[in-house]
Amino acid sequence: MAPAPEPVAAAAPGIETPLLGILCSLVANVMFASSDALVKGLTASYSIFQIIPMQVAFACIPILIMLRRDGGFRRMRAAHPRLIVLRGFLAGIGTIFGFYAFSALPLADVYAIAFCTPMVVTILSIPILGEQVRIHRWAAVVVGFLGILVMVRPGFEALTLGHLSALGSVFTGAGVVLIMRKISRDEQRAVLVTAVMLGLLATSLPIALFVFKLPAWFDVLRVGAAGLFMGSAQFLVVRALSLAPASTIAPMQYTMIIWALAYGSLFFGNAIDPFVVVGAGIVISSSLYIMHRERRRGRTLRAHVK
Structure with a gap:
């Protein structure tokens, strides 16, 4: 999975032009999804x-x-x-x-599950960061997990290793x-981005040496496009965060x-599952x-500091 945008990690924006920032973010997300x-x-023919x-x-x-x-x-x-x-290791895993x-x-199923990352962050922030989570955020977490249950429907649909892997990416993403x-x-953007790339290599390259298969030229073009989309999207996210608030x-x-949903329907023959759509809507x-409660909490803390 392409490393997801991490708006909470960005430096404070300079001169804000929110509409351009939103546009950069939207284009970045198209690129992430395309990648x-x-x-x-490619996973149908090559090892991940x-x-x-x-x-x-x-x-x-x-x-x-x-x-540069x-x-x-x-x-x-x-x-x-x-x-x-x-951070780099967690991003790689x-x-x-x-x-x-x-x-x-x-x-769409993977994304819908991945969208529950903020809920896991909320829970883990209590023991790890010592944050206080009040009733409003706890209620949102419970509702969000109900959305996950709507999507996976335990007891009606078989849970697979794919679902567990998606949940694994949620917990590693929350750690990041x-x-x-x-x-x-305290950290420079260059350090943060470089750490992710090195983490991806460190966790995949040792095994890649044993499972490597000479790719066809068309597949090289496909993986090249995936890489360019992912790298360019990282660039656009940084740009978006310099133009608008996180x-x-x-x-x-x-x-x-x-x-x-569009790519799944057009290229992979995936029918649009109404349970996934409804569950994703609940999670989102x-x-x-x-996010709204986090923003209010941040404003309150800043007001107390002043």
Whole structure:
């Protein structure tokens, strides 16, 4: 799975032009969904451990351009090296989980499950960050998990390894977000992006050496497009966050479900499951409410500091 946008991790925006920021975010999410659709097609012929490093190789092209604009590698300094390494490792493991889920489930199902990440973050922030979660956010978490039950329908539909892998990507993604909450103010964007790429390579390349299969030229083009989409989307997310507040950009990621439904129907023959649509709507509503409460909590804390 292409690393998801992490709006909570970005630096504070400069001169805000929200509409342009929203546009950049929307285009980025189209690219993320397109990259994941290409990866799903490739999983029918190649190991996910081979696909990941090939995708990273092409993703590094636009990312290197972004890093050069930020001053290059010489200016890179990690303020929290251990947490940076852990973040990269979690991103790599999460991508393995996500890619396997794509190979076994429709894109929309994987995205719908992945959208419950804010709920897991809310729960884990209590023991890890020592945050207080009040009744409103707890209610949103409960409602969100009810949405997951609507989608997977335990007892009516068989739970597969694909569902478990999607849930695995949720927990690794939540770990990444929690780390970002601790270090994002101190770390450079170049360090954060580079850590993800290195994490993807570290978790996939050792196994890729044993499962490598010479790809057809057309498949090289497909994985190249997937990598370029993923790397360019990372660039656009950073750009979006420099133009608009994170609270404005974050909800845009949910538009990926629209592209997932479209790609699944057009290219993979997946019928649009009304239970997935309804469940995803519940999860998205719950996540948006959690974001709203987080934003209010942030304003309250800032007011007390002043």
